[in-house]
Amino acid sequence: MEARWPEVCQVYAEVNRLFGDIVKVTPTSKVVGDMALFMVANNLIPKDITEGDRELSFPESVVEFFEGKLGQPVGGFPKELQRRVLKGRKPLKGRPGATLPPADFDAAREKLAKTLGKPPSDRDLVTHFLYPRVAADFHTHQLKYSDTSVLPTNVFFYGMDPGEEISVDIEEGKTLIIKFLTVGDPHRDGRRLVFFELNGQPREVLVVDNSLVNDVRTHPKAEIGNPLQIAAPMPGLVVRVNVAPGEQVGQGHKLASLEAMKMETTVYADRAGRVAEVLVKAGTQVEAGDMLVRFEE
Numbered sequence: 001m002e003a004r005w006p007e008v009c010q011v012y013a014e015v016n017r018l019f020g021d022i023v024k025v026t027p028t029s030k031v032v033g034d035m036a037l038f039m040v041a042n043n044l045i046p047k048d049i050t051e052g053d054r055e056l057s058f059p060e061s062v063v064e065f066f067e068g069k070l071g072q073p074v075g076g077f078p079k080e081l082q083r084r085v086l087k088g089r090k091p092l093k094g095r096p097g098a099t100l101p102p103a104d105f106d107a108a109r110e111k112l113a114k115t116l117g118k119p120p121s122d123r124d125l126v127t128h129f130l131y132p133r134v135a136a137d138f139h140t141h142q143l144k145y146s147d148t149s150v151l152p153t154n155v156f157f158y159g160m161d162p163g164e165e166i167s168v169d170i171e172e173g174k175t176l177i178i179k180f181l182t183v184g185d186p187h188r189d190g191r192r193l194v195f196f197e198l199n200g201q202p203r204e205v206l207v208v209d210n211s212l213v214n215d216v217r218t219h220p221k222a223e224i225g226n227p228l229q230i231a232a233p234m235p236g237l238v239v240r241v242n243v244a245p246g247e248q249v250g251q252g253h254k255l256a257s258l259e260a261m262k263m264e265t266t267v268y269a270d271r272a273g274r275v276a277e278v279l280v281k282a283g284t285q286v287e288a289g290d291m292l293v294r295f296e297e
Helices: 002-018 028-041 046-050 060-067 079-086 105-116 122-130 132-145 153-158
Strands: 165-171 174-183 191-198 201-208 229-231 236-241 254-260 263-268 273-278 291-295
Touching: 002 028, 002 046, 028 060, 028 263, 046 079, 060 079, 060 263, 105 122, 105 132, 122 132, 236 263, 254 291
Parallel strands: none
Antiparallel strands: 165 174, 174 191, 191 201, 229 291, 236 254, 254 263, 273 291
16 A cells, blocks of 8 residues: 555545545544545545445444544535445434443553553553554553564664664663674574674574465455455455354344454445355455355355
8 A cells, every 4th residue: 555655645635525525633534544545445436436336345434424423524424425335324413422321430440450460541541442442452562562662663664674773762771772683594383583682792582484384375255246255345454253154144234344554344244145154253364355254145
């Protein structure tokens, strides 16, 4: 998607007009961005959204926006587009948060303490309520890798080159000088020795090389036009599977949810039927067009 950035920018402007030139702040700006990424990933143009007969699994944020969960935009929603996105679901009336239960800060603080292994700060608590999914991912990351915010941005995203040296401030008055040397040959178990210097002293650590695979498996693709095969609408990580083989589902039933670039997309059944096979599970990485679910004939 990085290579198609100019295209994303152009489609962002088109989506903004499509949605009625809405006021764009967090989170409405994300809604427009999610839709733009969705359209670019699926090679869609505005006409495909407003007039096309292709069954589309819109990003969850877009569905929630047209349901009215972010409030009512000035001038209202584009009615025909709202109808196509909601697919028969009724939009909310009144203030979106009016029916939410009161936040139980004491219970949440106790739950977070168990997750974090320490008393949560007020910031941890508020973040949990505002962004429950993102906060959980962030805490999991910190428990596994510690505080990676001390790393230079380019190192965090791309790693270090052989011979590169960086300084990392891990606390006030304490700086680590890290020099990456080289990576050893792969072991049979898929791990490698990584050689580096820490404050001038040679060090080595054994790590798993995720690029080494013993068995390359290609995920089956859904046949275009086959209503019995449900495909992933875009590349992403499967975060939830809502059905099981043998289960009878109706039209509009949630089948699975995918996440990519912090954008969640729910895939719905566009017909009633019985599930014959589920080809993914939570944690599966899929590409656009990969088959998620197959229905019985």
